[in-house]
Amino acid sequence: MSIYYPLFTVLYIYTFIMNKFSPNFNGKLSKKVFILLKFADNFLMSNCELKITLSEDDFKAYADFIPAVGEGAELSILYVKSALAEAEITEGLDWDLINSTIDYCNSSKKVRTGVKIATGTKPVSEVPAHWNLEEKFFKNAMGLDLGSGQIDYHEVSKFIMVKKGELIARRDNGRPGVNGLSVKKKIIPFKKKKIIQFSNGRNTAELKGNLYAAISGRYEVSEDRDIHINDVLHIEHNVDYSTGNISFNKDVIIEGEIKDGFKVAAGGSLYCKSNVDATDILCRKNLVVDKGIIGRKEAMVRVGGKITARFIENCHVESKSGIEVEKNIMNSKVFTLGRLDLGENGSLVSSSVHSELGVIAKNIGKDGSPNSEIEIGFSYIDKRAIDSISQRVEVLKEKLGKLNKLPEYRKTDKKLDLIKQIESVISRGSAELEEKKKSLYKYPDATVSVSGTIFAGNIITICGVKYSLTEDKKKVKFYLNKESLRVESVPI
Structure with missing residues (x-):
């Protein structure tokens, strides 16, 4: 009523x-x-009302709950079910929310709009079987000092090196796709997840769902996304900020230049098809440079095998095998356990040479240029060892002299023991030094051959015997006369 x-x-x-x-x-x-x-x-009297709207894809349903006015019929579950059936909504209904909203609207006589009453079931994408790479192979934080946030761009490298047996990737067997449902229970087809697919390539080994490096080398992915481990590092451009410093345990081939400030270390041989602006070059085997080696400041090139280059300038180079230069060596320090060979056209100018087996050149020296000093017939490594021992012995002798000069009352038992220990070390060091000196000059047959001109002022030392040129000489070979122990020359 x-x-x-x-x-x-x-x-x-x-x-x-x-x-x-x-x-x-x-x-x-x-x-x-x-x-x-x-x-x-x-x-002032009206029945309740439920206004339903759907998202464009029918995945969500929203409702406006309008309560009754006056003596109108109130909201009820039966009424809502009837409205939902009329709208064909059957999937993903939130009955707890619907019930609480009905109670709220009936008791407060307030309208609730935009209530999400139903949500469909999302489809689950199909994931194909694939390789999951280890973090090392996609994370790029090299050269980053996380503490300061500063980057040494010389240390940033795009080359990833691996060791034999190192884990590269884990096999993910994937999962099947599952269709979804709209709120009207219509099928929503699943999609296939886009996964970058990799395949195991050269020098990799698959074992129990894991992919390992079969050799030590450089990790590389081909255009076909094949994973390879290469035992040769091939750089098709310059070594610069785009590559960072290079360190590889096998052979390295560089198509471009090694730019100033960048270091290269190769466990095998190093081949560079352009200039080397040497900062610090280290290779265990041979160094082959199609053009020249140019040093900067404290530049150092150390090679376990042979060095071959067109020219060498302003550089410190060491080779345990031999050095071949096509043109010139200028303003450099050269050390080799083999022979320095500049051939028929190469010149040695304003440089210091330590060559165990000798020197071959067209010209040595140049008008108006500082002289060169050439020492041959011994190992520069043995000579360094002798110099090091000699330096240590001299330091100990100086210390011993200071201890011996102490007044007797200051020579405590502890200091007397120290004096004895130093004397013992000096004795052993001196004996070792004499033995090494005896065996230092192993190659008295080493020679210096000049097919062009060697200019006055240059110095040649063979097995410790020095000879200074007082005049220019042409087409000549210098050798050590073992009887007179003098450096002499003969025409060639």
């Missing part, structure tokens, strides 16, 4: 009495008021 019915009844009785007993009463006005109140009652 409407809350206005008692009021209507009272008003009706009042109008009836007044019309009967009061001729001046305006009954028509009272009837108009009655009609107006009756209309207001109808307007």
Whole structure:
């Protein structure tokens, strides 16, 4: 019953009495008021309503919950189920939320809009079987000092080196795809996840779902995404900021230049098809440079095998085998356990040479240039060892002399023991020094051959015997006369 019915009844009785007993009463006005109140009652009473909207893909359903007004029918589960059935929504309904919203709207008489009442089931993408690379092979934080945030770009390298037996990737067997459902229970087809597929290539080994390096070398991925471990590092351009310093345990081939400031270390041979702006070059076997080796500041080139280059300038080079230079060596320090060979066209200018087996050159020296000093017939490594021992012995002798000069009252037992220990070390060091000196000059047959001109002022030392040129000489070979122990020359 409407809350206005008692009021209507009272008003009706009042109008009836007044019309009967009061001729001046305006009954028509009272009837108009009655009609107006009756209309207001109808307007202020309405049933509940549920307005449903769907997302474009029918994956989500939203509803506006509108409660009843006055004596209208209230929201109920039955009413909501009927509305959902009419909208064909059956999947992913949130009944807890629906029930709580119904209770809220009925009790508070407030409207709730945009309530997400249903969500479909998402499809699960198919994941094909694939290799999962270890973090080392895709993470790029090399050369980054995480503490300071500073980067030494010389140390940043795009080359990844691996050791034999190192884990490269783990096999992921993937998973099948699962279709999804919309809120109307329509199938949502699953998709195939895009995975970068890699294949095991050269010098890799697959074992129990893991991929390992079969050799030590450089990790590389081909254009076909085959994973290879190469025992040759092939750099098709310069060694510079794009590559960083290079360290590889096998052969290295460089198509471009080695730029100033960058270091290269090769466990095998190093081949460079352009210039080497040497900073620090180290290779265990041979160094072959198609053009020249140019040193900067404290540049050092150390090679376990042979050095071959067109020219060498302003550089410190060491070779345990031999050195072949096509043109010139200028302003350099050269050390080799083999022979320094500049051939028929090469010149040696303003340089220091220590060559165990001798020197071959067209010219030595140049008008107006500082002289060169050439020492041959001995190992520069043995000579360094002798110099090192000699230096240590001299330091100990100086210390011993200071201890011996102490007054007797200051020569405690501890200091006397120290004096004895130093004397013992000096004795052993001196004996070792004499033995090494005896065996230092192993190659008295080493020679210096000049097919062009050797200029006055240059110095040649063979097995410790020095000879200074006082005049220019042409087409000549210098050797050690073992009887006279003098350096002499003969025409060639």
